[in-house]
Amino acid sequence: GLGLIAILISVTWADMDWIMSLDPFFTSTLFGALVGVGALLAAMAAAIAGYAFNPRNENRNPDSKLMNDLGNLLLAFVMIWAYFSLSQFLIMWSGxxxxxxxxxxxxxxxxxxWITPALALGGFFIPLACLLSxxxxxxxxxxxLLALFLLGxxxxxxxxxxxxxxxKTPLVGFHWSLLPALFAIPGSYLLAMEALVRRDARQTEKNLLIPDE
Known part of the structure; x- marks a missing residue:
């Protein structure tokens, strides 16, 4: 509960201070929600990819019903992200x-x-067509694989x-420090997830060794 509140506040502060402030004349009441939903979508995609490709899964064949439920959740996040993105665009463009x-x-x-329509295609239409099946x-x-694609x-x-x-080029503003950041941030996430998985595995093994009274 408190963790979700902390994430909500920190993400809202971060996207306004780090992203929206890059254009001092740009304001949007939906921007915080849009970035926050994008972060939740990325987290959901990372969790699905981690589970789908986890070699510890029994027989390396994750439960199909569970994958169906995870796919439905991913579809919900995709649709919410698309709704916020389109809403912000229409409000600003019509205003x-x-x-x-x-x-x-x-x-x-x-x-x-070409990047703007590519985001609409890759962020909504392709996932929608796949997740309806x-x-x-x-x-x-x-x-x-779709989850990894959405992370990209x-x-x-x-x-x-x-x-x-x-x-003239989308690489204007690109700096070499972005490259290690692309590896450091996901790497930190993967290390944290690995530590949690190992902790849960040890706890499960410990519980199995304790005889029932």
Whole structure:
């Protein structure tokens, strides 16, 4: 309970201080929710990929019913993310305020012009088409690959938000320090997950060794 509240506050603060502040004239009441849902979607995708490709799974064949439920949750997060993204775009574009519309205008020009529709395609339409199939959701390999694909889309979306738009190349604003960050952050997450899995495994083994009274 308290952890979720802390995550909500920290994510809202971080996206405003680290992302939205890059454009001092850009304001959006939906921006915090959009970034937060994107983070939840990425976390869900990482959890699904970790479970689907976990070699400790019995016979390396995760339960199909569980994978179907995880796929439904992933679909829900995808649809919520798409709803917030479209809502923010329509509100700002229809309002036609220069300081707000400029955010999307810069990302619909030059090399960014193909990244924006690619995000819509890879972030919503492709996952939607896949996750509407029950057979797809029950297949651990396919669902795991889709989860990894969505993690890649989230990275592109963050770059789309952070790197300045309206330039001849989408790599404007790219710095070498981004490369170790791409490995350090997921690596820290994987190490933490591995530690939790090992702890749970030791606890389970300990419980099995304790005889029932």
């Amino acid at each position: 036609d305020l220069p300081q707000e519309a400029a955010f999307y205008q810069r990302r619909l020009m030059n090399s960014w012009s 029950q057979d797809f959701k029950r297949d651990a390999l396919k669902l795991g 889309v989230r990275l592109v979306e963050l770059a789309w938000m952070v790197l300045p738009g309206g330039h």
